[in-house]
Amino acid sequence: MLWTLVVPLKPLAVAKSRLAPAAGGLRPGLALAFAQDTVAAAADCAAVRDVVVVTDDPEAGAALAALGAEVVPDEPAAGLNAALRHGARRARAGGRPVPVAALSADLPALRARELQRVLEHASKHGRSFLPDAAGTGTTLLAASPGHALRPLFGGASRAAHRASGAHEITAADVDSVRRDVDTAEDLRAALLLGVGPHSATLAGMQATAYTYSSETRSGSVLLDDGTPVPFDAAAFDAGGLRLLRPGQRVRIRTEGEGGDRRVVFLTLQTFPDPV
Known part of the structure; x- marks a missing residue:
């Protein structure tokens, strides 16, 4: 049917x-x-x-x-x-x-x-x-x-x-x-399930911390397909983090495409999103 x-x-x-x-x-x-x-x-x-x-x-x-x-x-x-x-x-x-x-x-x-x-x-x-x-x-x-x-x-x-x-x-x-989404809590639950590409672009996707400098509070993450994407101090601060270790799983939101893609915020999996 x-x-x-x-x-x-x-x-x-x-x-x-x-x-x-x-x-x-x-x-x-x-x-x-x-x-x-x-x-x-x-x-x-x-x-x-x-x-x-x-x-x-x-x-x-x-x-x-x-x-x-x-x-x-x-x-x-x-x-x-x-x-x-x-x-x-x-x-x-x-x-x-x-x-x-x-x-x-x-x-x-x-x-x-x-x-x-x-x-x-x-x-x-x-x-x-x-x-x-x-x-x-x-x-x-x-x-x-x-x-x-x-x-x-x-x-x-x-x-x-x-x-x-x-x-x-x-x-x-x-x-x-x-899993429908009406509230920020619902969205966090959907993100843990794994949202589609359109929602991930706006609401956040999963990645792995790759490099990090405590002096500049900047670095890069690896998307799950292996693509490296840089983040700056503003993106780091937006996620409410104090430290970041390479290899940690993080949740990110990005803007742009291809070589112009950048991280808008990143945070740990256990932290709430600044939706």
């Missing part, structure tokens, strides 16, 4: 509002990066036929269309559940018996194989859902052919979906499909 996924995304200017205290001006960019990594991983899943993104944001629409998603405007403009019903109708236009699943747009650590396991479980039921990592919300709601999606997202949606008769998916080892 090949699924059509419906991914809703608010306009970037208002998306991920609970990240605002920690992310500041990075918040719209993070919202887009989360969606890009979500859509890219979903499109790479062997159980997914296509991805429909429902959004009125032109920047997000263009970026996600470049990843192969079909982008449709949020014509109802009546909230999340209305947008999901609209996307499901678009997927099933003309009476096509298409299995449809609503997927959260803020799953930056999403793994295609884990999503495939969830959808394989969903294919055994008429309607089914996967609770989020917090255990109160929902990150995926699926409807097999012949069954309406009937989304009930918002607030305690786990209880709402269960009360509606949807089967709760309890598959193991699908943490990346459950």
Whole structure:
């Protein structure tokens, strides 16, 4: 069974509002990066036929269309559940018996194989859902052919979906499909799982300390692919560090590409990010 996924995304200017205290001006960019990594991983899943993104944001629409998603405007403009019903109708236009699943747009650590396991479980039921990592919300709601999606997202949606008769998916080892991001704490948890490239560029990626001078508080790190990237005293100070030993695992955020790439901050794995 090949699924059509419906991914809703608010306009970037208002998306991920609970990240605002920690992310500041990075918040719209993070919202887009989360969606890009979500859509890219979903499109790479062997159980997914296509991805429909429902959004009125032109920047997000263009970026996600470049990843192969079909982008449709949020014509109802009546909230999340209305947008999901609209996307499901678009997927099933003309009476096509298409299995449809609503997927959260803020799953930056999403793994295609884990999503495939969830959808394989969903294919055994008429309607089914996967609770989020917090255990109160929902990150995926699926409807097999012949069954309406009937989304009930918002607030305690786990209880709402269960009360509606949807089967709760309890598959193991699908943490990346459950890890949505609303707060800085959520983002740190996603980073520990390992986020996709778009989110990693903005929110931080893992590296290994390579060189360090205590006199200049500068040095370099090695990315996991072996690429050396320099950091200066400002990047070192931004991470709240006092000392750094070559060989230590660190978390970094970078800007630029190729030879112009530089570290904006670096910190130890056990330290919180200056998100």
